[in-house]
Amino acid sequence: MPITEALIRNAFLHGSEVALTEINPAVREEHGVTWSEFDLVEPNPAKRYRREITWREFNEQSNRFAHLLLDSGIGRGNKVALLLMNCLEWLPLYFGVLKTGAVVVPLNYRYTADEIKYCLELSDADVLVFGPEFTSRMAEIADAIPRVRDQYFLGEVEECPAFARHLGGHLVHFAAEDPCIELADDDEAAIYFSSGTTGFPKAILHNHESLVCAAETEQHHHGQTRDDVFLCIPPLYHTGAKMHWFGSLLSCSRAVLLRGVRPDWIMRTVSEEGCTVVWLLVPWAQDILDALDRGDINMDEHRLAQWRLMHIGAQPVPPSLIKRWKAYFPNHLYDTNYGLSESTGPGCVHLGVENIEHVGAIGVPGYRWEAEVRNAADAAVEPGSGEVGELVVRGRGLMTCYYKDPAATEAVLKDGWLYTGDMAEVDADGFIYLVDRKKDVIISGGENLYPVQIEDFLRAHDAVKDVAVIGLPDERLGEIATAIIELKPDHVATEDDINEFCLGLPRYKRPRKIIFEDVPRNPTGKIEKPLLRERYGADRLVGKESAR
Template identity: 65%
Template sequence: MPITEFLTRNATYFKNDVALVEINPEIKNIPHVTWREYSLIEAARGGAFRKQLTWGEFEKQANRFANLLLTRGIKKGDKVAILLMNCLDWLPIYFGILKAGAVAVPLNFRYTAEEIKYCLEKSDSDILVFGPEFIGRVEEIRDRIPRLKDCFYVGDECPSFADSYDKLLNYCSSQAPSVYITDEDDGAIYFSSGTTGFPKAILHAHAALVHSAKVEQAHHHQKKDDVFLCIPPLYHTGAKMHWFGSLISGGKAVLLRGVSPEWIIRTVSEERCTIVWLLVPWAQDILDAIESGRVNIDGYELSQWRLMHIGAQPVPPTLIKRWKAVFPHHAYDTNYGLSESIGPGCVHLGMENINKVGAIGIPGYGWQVKIVDENRKEVTDGVGELAVKGPGVMKCYYKDAKSTDEVLDDEGWLYTGDMAERDEDGFIYLVDRKKDVIITGGENIYPVQIEDFLRSNGSIKDVAVIGLPDQRLGEIAAAIIEVKEGFSLSEEEVNNFCLDLPRYKRPRRVIFAKVPRNPTGKIEKPVLRKIYCGESVVAQQNEINIK
């Protein structure tokens, strides 16, 4: 069945139960009252600190948007892009697209205007739904995308080049549209990237979306009374597919706009959250705040919090040891996945296997895993490339048969590009990545994009960008820069030059040195990693010893 049927079921059986809550602590001068008490104060003022949506309201809003899309000529298989920060409208919009038979195309909110344009064109998107944070970027490209029929704006003071989502929705029926959807129909396109740094459009069927929901519930045993705290952005497969556990169980989810330890702990307490998915930096920040005394957890109700799990980047075993010292009753899990495998869960540690922290785990629910050599022959010992197979594997890279054939074989095996090995108990450990992607704070950074940008500086002869280990972010981007003879360049000048890059892509460390290349002209990044990653690990160890 298509993923939309879970929403319809919840709206039928749990009509008046809360499905989604949005918490926005960025509002200043919050008094010392509960979230709910403050939301009443804000409501009286016309504010929106805490908002919520029942399953019945969720279904009606999704139906209205589906009907709006149909009035604009959207047909089954057409593409509709979403460019929004996390908000109460995000998921009803996503499901409205699916109910119309269209394909949802979530976009990274960090994309520049040109990256947004590229993704809209690559995905053949006909409509874009966007929020106030993106007015300037969308206005910059709106007239340069002939295929884009309409732009719907979610928020107040709608710009002249878009239509108001909120106003138009009021005129649309809340009845489900008569669009027949099957498991094999296209459901969503998510963007990833290969070693070239150019985003690939990953196409998934409804069946893959449904399987991700089943995987989440099978791994973390969500029940109706579980409350999931969602902090990461919903455009990311990880956040949304973990939320699918709430969808399949009919439970409440809380969208928290902010990552402050105080906000996370307070939200868990007041919303009675039972499951929280964190990135490594956020978990470290919470522990630092508690251990320093900045946050006193004795004043909060946290006994219902049963599971903390982490994904999107390697997890230091020392972090989990610290976490269990503070929260000894918590179950813990880690999840491995990629957008091509509909996000997290094709490999997972398992809540019962905390003694194996450091491993990414064992095959997830409904998944098969193997490790292969350079000829894609399965190996039982040693390091090889990790391959996965299951109902959550992508249909293809949209409009890119060559790239699809490189990673997806005729038997349905997806070759991840990650190097791994098994221990004697069958647990899988990541060793390295074939790709040079840097994962910092759960976000992918593609070195070639930064390298190409830096090479436009007239003082730079050559540059290589690698990831260095970082205790908080997992990895940081480091730029090894070779300066042209007769020129000078300082770290400050490089940092100022990089201000034109999005913040998350700016190198965190600048190293002036020769860039080694092999006889064929390729940068020898393994050599650089051996030199500089070793230094970084030693520095981290010294820091731990000092503490």
């Protein structure tokens, strides 16, 4: 069953129910009015604080875009790229592409003009839809992407650049009925790009079976029903947000797209929209807890009793963070999800809401997934042995290939298994603990150091908000562990404070260098370690004290 069938079913059975709500708190604050007053003072739909569509409207918008593409000769074998901030139109356009049999290509909204051009060329994109935030970047390359035959602008008609067509003005002329293009499970469906923390991203091709696998995995793990409301904050171009939303698609439940990550915006949206399931990245959860600690957020002013599940993915989760979270939200179910774009995002390994006593682990194989940790001899490590190996996964959600890169595909897909490049170990109960990326392992004086283990330890310090550990060159040891530490607001710590705290680590694991700076993360929450290695590759003086 292609993923589009779920949308068609929802529109048929529950067409009048709200499918998606978009919340833009910045607009609300810009106008200085309450939600109830907002529609009276801001008639422009594109700039309203709150917008929503029903399942019927969602499906009809997808159908109109599908007919527009088909009418211009786009269908099976073609690629359609989306370069948009999260918005109400994002998912209908995504499904419109799928309904033609073409491949949808979501693009990272942080890409530079050169990166956009690179990804359009790598994916063989024929059509591009972009929003007003990207007009200047597209103007730089508009004449340098000859394969892209049509560029559509999603925004105000008067802002449409000369090199593009206004999408809204075209869509209204096309039929709202389904185009009825027959799709198969093994048909190509989507190209996602790797997160780009290792240079230019790879193009990851998935078929319709992969997308359905992700939907079924998510809905099975978190038990969404029609009564749930999912708060979606991460970017929809990434598999993480999209595949978690697929649980709402299967359960025909409403999702809220929040445009912003401020703690007060998140809490207010949960309260006002009645959100029951919220997926956070570690920095956002940390920011919420810090705001609660400071008294910036008063939980008594919010309606939170309906919030049943908080889950986190995209990176290792410090146990200390979840301990703090449960102190404020003792009734929350908690889950963590591990995944890669190559495995249709999160869920191939997950902790499970029933296993919170194993917090710190990424978990066990997900629903209908297999996972093993294999040593250098390609044999599964013995649970409880403490042996570190590479995590490999197998399931229906694996990518078809790296598009146009058979060598890279062959390097990671072997006998139906995906070799993730993540180093892990398995405890005696079968729970998998992520140790680090294979390429991030630090070899210092012949010892293998796994930065994630050191980072988890340092995050337990009261003054530490975030931390990244990297290896820097050293003449004697080869590499030394270096900790880049971001302090909590209004907290002070010195290098001596951190070194004293690290006495709790084995001597060989203690960082040899401390740097007090902000920790850069990409939009999916992953630490940008290549950027840090480049930034701090040369020796620099480190201040003895910092308060941020």
